Amino acid sequence: MDLFLLTALAGAVLALDGTSMAQTMVSRPLVAAPVTGWLLGDPTLGLAIGALLEVYLLVSFPTGGARSPEGATAAVVAVATAAGVDAPGAVPLGVAMGLIWGQVGGLTVSGIRKVNARLVPGPEAPQPDRISAAHALAVALDGLRGAAAAVVGVALGRPLVSLLASSWPLGGTESRALLLAGGAVCAGILLRSLGGFRRHRIVLALGMAVGLVGARFL
C-alpha cells in the first residue's frame, strides 16, 4: 500500500490515543514506531527508532494545558522518513526528524484545541444536547489532524533523509552513542522529577548493578 496512505492511517489512529481516546500508550514511541515500521515493512527499524525516541520523551506528558511534543506523530514521521532508506544515517536522521516533528505535532494539538473551543457548546449554549455530536466531531478532527501532520512530515522529511543518509559520517555505534548522549539529558531530567539523586540513590545504584550484570551475562 502507498507509503503516504499507511502513514496517514498510522498517524490518525496513533495520534488519537495520545489525547482523545483512551490513552493506552500505543501512542508512545516505544509502541508507535515499531507498529509503523511493521506497516511499512521494516519493524526492526521501527524498534530501533522507537527505543531511542522513547528515551527523549520520557519526561514528556500532557499536563493541563501545557504544550508538549506529540510522541505519536514524532514516531510515525521518524520511521516513515527512514523506512526503506538502506544507509547508515537512516536511524539518526529519522530520530532527528521525529524530534522536530514531535514539536510540530504539539503545535497542531494546540491548534485543534482552539478549534474545539468553537465546536463544543458552552454552559450558556441554547442547545447543550449538541455536545455528543460536537464531541464526536472533535475526536474525528483530531484523527484527521494526526493523519495530516504525519503525511506532511513525511513529505518534507523523506527527501532530506534519502539525500543525506548515505553520506552520514558516523558508524552505527557512534550514531547510537550520540543519540544516547542527548537522551541522557532527558534521563537526568526524569531523575530530578522523581525527586533527585539523594532520594533514590539506593534504588538507582541497585538498578544499575542489575543492569550492568544483566548486560554482561544475557
Add this chain to the structure above:
Amino acid sequence: MSRTLGWRALVAVFLRAFLIQGSWNYRTMQGSGFAFSLVPALRELHGDDVKGYEEALRRHLEHFNAHPYLAHLALGAVLRLEAEGEGAEGIRRFKGAIRGPLGGIGDALVWASWLPAVSLTALSLIWLGFSGWWVILGFLALYNSGHLSLRLWSFRAGWAGGRAVGRLLGAAALTGWTERVRSVAGLALGLFIGVILAGEGGLGSAGASWTALAAAAFVVGAVVGQRLWRPATAAVVAAVALLATWGWIA
C-alpha cells in the same frame, strides 16, 4: 429527591469517559468531555424533564480538568450527587474542590511515575536483546493493568462515595502509592543506565569519551531539570543536521 440510575447508564458513562479528552479546549478544558460522558445518565435521571436535563448538562459543560484516569472518580461522585438531588451550586462547589487534587495526584502517580517505570523497564529489556514484540506487548499489558484498575477503582469509589469521596481518596493513600511507584521508576532508571553502559551496542562499546559525555549530560539534566529539555533536543537535532550536511558536502 433521590432517583435511581441503572447499571446500563453507569456502564455507558464509564465507557464514554475513555473519550473525556476528545474535545479538550482552552476555554473549558475537559468540561465538554465531562458533559459528554454524563449524557446517558443525565437522560435517564431526568426522563421526560427536558428542562431539568438541559440545566444539568449545562452545569457540566462548565470548566473542569483532572487527570483522565482519575476523572472517573469525579464522574462517579457527581452522578451520585445528581441522583440524590443535590443542588446545582453544591455540585459546582464539589467539582471545583475535587478537580485540583485529581489532576495533581494523577499527574504525579501516572505520568511522572508509573509510565516512566514501565517504559524504562521495557526499554531495558529491549536493549538486553529480548524479543521486541513480546516486550512491547508486556509493556502495554503491564501499563494498562494499572491504568484500567485506576479508572475502575475511581469510578466505583466515586459512585459509592459521592460527596464523601475526599475521605475515600485520603484512605486510598494515593500519595503513598505515588512514592512507591516513584521508587520503582528510580530502580528502572538505574536498570536502564546499567544496560546502556554495559550492553551490546550501548555507550560502553562506543568508548570512554561518549560515556563521559553522556554522564555529564545526565548530571546537567538532573541539576537543571525540565527547562533543559527543549535546548537539549534542539542541540541533538542541530548536531545531526551538521554531521549530515558535513558528510554530504565532504
